[in-house]
Amino acid sequence: MLDKPIGGYFELELPPNGPGAYPGSLKFQSARAAFCALLQVGRPSRVWVPRYICDAMLSPLKVTGIDFSFYALEDDFSIDTNLQLGADEWLLYVNYFGACSYQQQRILQRFNPAQVVFDHAQAFFAPPLDCLATIYSPRKFFGLPDGGLMFTRLPLTQPSIVDEDSLQRSAHLLKRLAGTPESGYNEYQSAEATLEGVEPKGMSILTGRLFSSIDYALVKEKRNKNFQFLHNELADLNTLTFDIESIDGPLCYPMLPAAPVPHSDLAKQRIFVARYWPDVITRTAPDSRERLLTERLLPLCCDQRYEESDLLRMINAIKREL
Numbered sequence: 612m613l614d615k616p617i618g619g620y621f622e623l624e625l626p627p628n629g630p631g632a633y634p635g636s637l638k639f640q641s642a643r644a645a646f647c648a649l650l651q652v653g654r655p656s657r658v659w660v661p662r663y664i665c666d667a668m669l670s671p672l673k674v675t676g677i678d679f680s681f682y683a684l685e686d687d688f689s690i691d692t693n694l695q696l697g698a699d700e701w702l703l704y705v706n707y708f709g710a711c712s713y714q715q716q717r718i719l720q721r722f723n724p725a726q727v728v729f730d731h732a733q734a735f736f737a738p739p740l741d742c743l744a745t746i747y748s749p750r751k752f753f754g755l756p757d758g759g760l761m762f763t764r765l766p767l768t769q770p771s772i773v774d775e776d777s778l779q780r781s782a783h784l785l786k787r788l789a790g791t792p793e794s795g796y797n798e799y800q801s802a803e804a805t806l807e808g809v810e811p812k813g814m815s816i817l818t819g820r821l822f823s824s825i826d827y828a829l830v831k832e833k834r835n836k837n838f839q840f841l842h843n844e845l846a847d848l849n850t851l852t853f854d855i856e857s858i859d860g861p862l863c864y865p866m867l868p869a870a871p872v873p874h875s876d877l878a879k880q881r882i883f884v885a886r887y888w889p890d891v892i893t894r895t896a897p898d899s900r901e902r903l904l905t906e907r908l909l910p911l912c913c914d915q916r917y918e919e920s921d922l923l924r925m926i927n928a929i930k931r932e933l
Contacts, residue, residue: 631823633739633747633760637767638814640774641806642732642748642759647671648811649728649744652765656699658728661690663901664705666890668730671809684900687852689714690721701743702727706734708910709861710853715740725764736831736860751862752914753825754788756780757806758818770813776805777815792883830915831860837913837922838864844926845911848933863910871907872932880928885910 639645650658650671658672662681672679683691688711696702704718705711706729715737718727724742731737732748739745744763749755756777761767780802786795814822841864842855850867863885874884887910895902911925 625820625824626826628820628823631819632735632749632825632827633762636739636747636760636762637769638819639759639761639770640757640776640812640814640818641809642730642746642761643667643671643806643809644811645746645759645761646728646730647674647809648767648770649746649761649763649765650675650677651811652767653701653743655701655726656697658701658703659694659696660703661705661901662895662899663707663888663891663904664703664730665732665888667807668703668732670807674809681894686900687714689717696722696726700726703730704728705730705732706737708863708865709734709737710858710865712737712857713854733862735862736827736834749822752830752860753822754784755818755821756784756802756815758814758822770811772812774812774815774818777817780805781817833915834860834913837917837919840919840922841866841911841913841926844922845929848930861913864913866909866911866929867904867907868909868929868933870933872909872929876932877925877928880924882925882928884912 637645637648639648646668655677657678657680659682660668660672660679661684663684669679682694685691688707690702690704702718702722704715704727706715711734715729719740719742727742729740729742729745731745732751735747735749735752739762744761744765747760749758749760757774757780783795783799783802786798835858838858838861839855842853845864845866848866848868850869851865874886877884886905887908888905891901891905895905909929913922
């Protein structure tokens with residue numbers, strides 16, 4: 612053990628080191644790496660995954676050689692009523708946008724919880740449930756270079772090898788802080804590419820330190836307030852409905868307008884809206900619910916960076932398109 616250094620140049624100044632969120636969780640370099648670790652130990656015969664999902668969560672299945680099949684979603688994001696699980700099969704379900712807590716409770720009533728894995732990449736503030744595993748991706752909610760968390764019933768241990776690539780994934784975070792999102796976009800894409808490897812490693816020291824400096828209560832409060840503001844202004848134009856009382860710290864405000872709104876038109880106004888997920892088009896029929904979500908859904912930012920004036924600019928831009 613090296614002695615603590617005294618003197619020399621300063622490190623990045625951060626708030627005091629706190630306990631971080633979800634003490635007791637296993638900490639990995641990414642959510643997909645956490646899923647890979649789960650698969651390596653659990654070795655199910657098959658995993659059922661939604662067609663509406665990012666390909667990143669399919670790569671651990673391919674790497675571990677575990678069979679998987681797709682299931683369809685109903686209009687309310689619940690699972691196809693015809694799906695049945697075999698004795699050695701698992702079910703993976705995504706808490707979409709942090710707005711599907713009710714659907715999760717129904718899943719646990721319908722299926723054996725010991726066969727259910729919940730993907731909370733979009734639901735950081737939804738607590739882990741009594742199931743096989745709950746997996747988180749905190750960088751979807753905060754300015755972190757990487758990181759993934761997992762709670763599980765399986766006898767997993769923290770990886771002994773710690774990820775050391777976080778510094779190389781941080782340039783876009785600093786560029787956006789000091790400049791513009793456009794200036795760091797290439798570095799952002801490069802950072803995302805480095806996370807394609809799914810061999811489990813422990814969360815890096817840098818990410819762990821950043822993770823422990825976040826004011827989680829403040830972030831959740833701001834997200835709830837912004838979600839409610841967007842809903843008040845856009846609900847009449849949104850074909851999706853929500854149980855507002857169950858939403859707590861959502862990823863975004865998911866809007867599905869009756870007519871498409873070109874992402875490119877919004878981008879010209881420096882309103883950058885993600886598309887969830889282009890990969891889905893290759894495995895869905897043109898008239899499917901999943902294809903409609905991929906092509907038309909607008910996951911509108913409601914996060915802690917924005918004030919009502921920012922949201923109003925986005926709202927007005929969308930209303931002009933419609």
